[in-house]
Amino acid sequence: MNLTLKVWRQKNENTRGKFHTYEAKDISEDMSFLEMLDVVNDEITRKGEDPIYFDHDCREGICGMCSLYINGRPHGPKEQITTCQLHMRSFHDGQTIVIEPWRAAAFPVLKDLAVDRSAFDRIQQAGGYISVNTGGTPDANIIPIPKVKADEAFNSATCIGCGACVAACKNSSAMLFVGAKVAQFAVLPQGQAERKERAQAMVDQMDKEGFGSCTNTGACEAECPVGISLSNIATLNREYLGAKIIKEVEVH
Amino acid sequence: MSRFNQLFSSTIGKKLIMSLTGIFLSLFLVVHLVGNLQLFKSDGGLAFNEYAYFMTHFAPIKAISYLLYATFIVHALYSLIxxxxxxxxxxxxxxxxxGAANSTWNSRNMGLLGTIILIFLVTHMSNFWYQYHWGDVPYVExxxxxxxxxxxxxxxxxxxxxxxVKYIEDGSEIMIAKDLYKEVNFSFQSWYLVVFYVLAMVALGFHLAHGFKSAFQTLGFDHNRYAPLIRAIGFWIFGILIPLLFAAMPLYSFFVVNS
Known part of the structure; x- marks a missing residue:
């Protein structure tokens, strides 16, 4: 199949970018979207030009590295997959595909289609952890956790931090990501000690990074490649407001 | 002092204000609707005019009405912020x-819908609220x-x-009041005001169909059984029934009372 690509090209963070049009010829419909870009890049490189820069790593939907806003949707037209899991059979011959980077003030463009998502790392560093002293390996089931609670925590923990929620949200809000990271600890006994500080510290960092407010459109949930639900945002609101209004715990 | 940010400087704190003011305004709508249903009575406006006097002169309700005006302003102001x-x-x-692929139109356009409601509100208040308090209203006995x-x-x-006044004399009950009922029907003689009111109620329906359930989500309300109930109430009662009944008032006035 042959396709027309309109790709965002931007030299670095400080320059203005613009769209370039590329022809993708003889693309197999069994290729993944990233493999299609590899083919296009191969041709660009042979011409001696700068290839299209995009993020990717595991290429099996686990790492959360691949991004790409394809034809108006993060990770393209399919649901609950990452861009590396998107196949060219989801497009038709002769189609024009617009490829943009994630758009958010908190995710500055590094080059072309790759954005700097270290804002997520800083939010995690603010409170997305539990403090455990190192030592001998603890017994596996020493803390009894009901199956439903373990499942709930695990569902939240499946977040791969790709940033599609921010990209999909009209407000560039990171509430689904932060919600998942707070919720995964909030339901587990290990997460209780730092529970109140965690919600406040992570929300403070989220605000500091310049993400928008949640207006509950549900776009994040619809576009999340691993199906993180809006319940996580309700949990975050509950955790944060509970910590702020009902009892704020202070550590010295 | 906390090492954390103050509640209302956070994005979630600001949304809390939107949520609480929104729920209060939604409750006001229910009260407003129930009172205004008296417009459908064919008693020459007796019940409606008595109700109008009660709502503007009973002290606790007056106090709540000032809170209500403030709530409107805070809700609009915080939406801007x-x-x-x-x-x-x-x-x-x-x-x-x-955007249509992942979210509903009204959830993405709450600001636009809110602006239409605000314009409606200014028109509505100057039509009736201002007229009733300080304008020329007819009088009735x-x-x-x-x-x-x-x-x-x-x-x-x-x-x-x-x-x-309301008193009993010679076996008759006499009530003298400002005739807001007539003022209402007089205003709805113009078809374009009727159309504007109906359109504004459509906007209100879309606004509340998202807003009501959204307010509860912001509060962190996520009960497995009651959250679906809230979503149903938000859609069917606040999104459809209440705006429909409000829209029926100018239509009833235009097509039934005035013809």
Whole structure:
């Protein structure tokens, strides 16, 4: 199949970018979207030009590295997959595909289609952890956790931090990501000690990074490649407001 | 002092304000609707005019009405503050954007819908609220025979009117009041005001169909059984039933009372 690509090209963070049009010829419909870009890049490189820069790593939907806003949707037209899991059979011959980077003030463009998502790392560093002293390996089931609670925590923990929620949200809000990271600890006994500080510290960092407010459109949930639900945002609101209004715990 | 930010400087704290004011305004709508249903009575406006006097002169309700005006202002003001930040969070817009693929139209356009409601509100308040308090409103006298229950209505000139009164004399109950009922029906003689009111109620329906459930989500309300109930109430009662009944008022006035 042959396709027309309109790709965002931007030299670095400080320059203005613009769209370039590329022809993708003889693309197999069994290729993944990233493999299609590899083919296009191969041709660009042979011409001696700068290839299209995009993020990717595991290429099996686990790492959360691949991004790409394809034809108006993060990770393209399919649901609950990452861009590396998107196949060219989801497009038709002769189609024009617009490829943009994630758009958010908190995710500055590094080059072309790759954005700097270290804002997520800083939010995690603010409170997305539990403090455990190192030592001998603890017994596996020493803390009894009901199956439903373990499942709930695990569902939240499946977040791969790709940033599609921010990209999909009209407000560039990171509430689904932060919600998942707070919720995964909030339901587990290990997460209780730092529970109140965690919600406040992570929300403070989220605000500091310049993400928008949640207006509950549900776009994040619809576009999340691993199906993180809006319940996580309700949990975050509950955790944060509970910590702020009902009892704020202070550590010295 | 906490090492954390103050509640209302956070994005979630600001949304809390939107949520609480929104729920209060939604509750007001229910009260407003129930009172205004008296417009559908064919009693020459007796019940409606008495209700109008009660709502503007009973002290606790007056106090709540000032809280209500403040709530409207806070709700509108915070929507501006939140929208400003949200716009700043995405300085470069997408060239190709397919919002319909992942969210409902009204959830993405609450600001637009809210602006329509605000314009409506200004019109609505100047039509009736301002007129009732400080404008030229006609005056009316109702004489109800206590034994037969028959009511006769008599327009009275401004010179005869001093204050709202209700008393019994010679086996009849007499009520003299400002005739807001007539003012309402007079206003809805113009078809374009009727159309504007109906359109504003459509906007209100879309606004509340998202807003009501959204307010509870912001509060962190996520009960497995009651959250679906809230979503159903938000859609069917606040999104459809209440705006429909409100829209029926100008239509009833235009097509039934005035014709």
């Amino acid at each position: 939140i929208t400003y930040r949200n716009r700043k969070a995405r300085p470069i817009a997408y060239a190709s954007y397919n 109702y004489t109800t025979n206590i034994q037969t229950g028959e009511t006769s209505v008599r327009d009275i000139p401004a010179a005869e009117f001093h204050d709202f």
